[in-house]
Amino acid sequence: MSAFLKRDDCLLIVVDIQERLHAAMEEQFKDTYVKNGIILIETAKACKIPVIVSEQYPKGLGPTIAEVSGHLEGIPRYEKLFFSCYRNENIKKAVKSTGRKTAIISGIETHVCVMQTAIDLLADGYNVVIAADAVCSRRALDRVTSLDALARLNVLIYPAETIAFMLIEKAGTDIFKQLSPLFK
16 A cells, blocks of 8 residues: 555545534544544545545434534435444445545544444455544544554554645645645
8 A cells, every 4th residue: 555645546434423422522632633524525525535424323323513514515424323334335335436445534433433444444455544633532542542553454544634735735736725724
C-alpha cells in the first residue's frame, strides 16, 4: 500500500455520527472529531470522492447529528445493525460499486464500529486509512489503544488535515480555494 493517497482510488466512510452516540463521546474530543469529520466530507465532495454514511440502529440511536448532516445533502445513509459497516450487504455493495481500493474512515466509536469495519475491509483486500482526529470513543484510552492496534495491522493512521491535503494535492487550485476556509 502506498503511503500517499490518490483521490481516484479513495472513498470515505462516515461511521455512525448519531445523536445518542455522539452525546456519550469523550467530552474534550467531541468538537475536534466532528470538525475534522466535516473537513473530510467537504474534501471528498470537492474531489469527487464517493462518500458512504452509516447509521447504527437509528430508531434507538437517532439520526446523524445535524452539524454533520448539513454537509451530507444528497448522500444516502445506510442503516445497519452489524457493528462493522462492511457486514451490512447494502454498504458492502456500495463500497464495491465505487471501484476504489482505499477506504478512509471517520466516525464513532473507534474501538467498536470503526475498528471492526477497518478489519473487515483489510480482510477483503482494501487499503484502510483512519483519520485519527476524526474518530472518537466514549473513553480516550479506547480510542488511542484501538488506533495503535490498527496501525500494527497496517492501517494508515493520519490526521484529517494530512488526508485532506494529500487529496487536494496543490495550492492555488479551485478546490484548494474552496476548502481553505476549513483549515483556519
